[in-house]
Amino acid sequence: MERQQILDLYQWAPGICFRHPVKGETATIHVETVRPAGGGLQDVRACVDCALAMEERRKAAAERGGVAYKPGMLGGPDPADQP
Template structure:
């Protein structure tokens, strides 16, 4: 799949990337919801660069494990 096809699998809205908070608000996709020790819920968001990097890591892991890879599943696993 091409870069834009993978990005199109996600919903994008303004937010702060968990890996690049210094970049400020930019288009991000929700990738996970966590429960911090202090309580409550925290959404984890990622920019396009990070979403693509995480998808590459997922694909490589699937190939190593001999499992199927389907893009667009960040946060659903």
């Protein structure tokens, strides 16, 4: 699948990337919501570069595990975790 096809599987919104906060507000996807020790909820968001890197890692993990890789699942079930 091509880069843009993978990116099109996600809903993008302005936000701060968890790995690149110095970039400031940029297009991001929601990856996860966590509960920090200090309380409350914090959304974890990823920029284009991070989303594509995470998809590459998911694809490699799926291949190692002998399961089918399906892009577009960041923040959802990981195919490498499927039986």
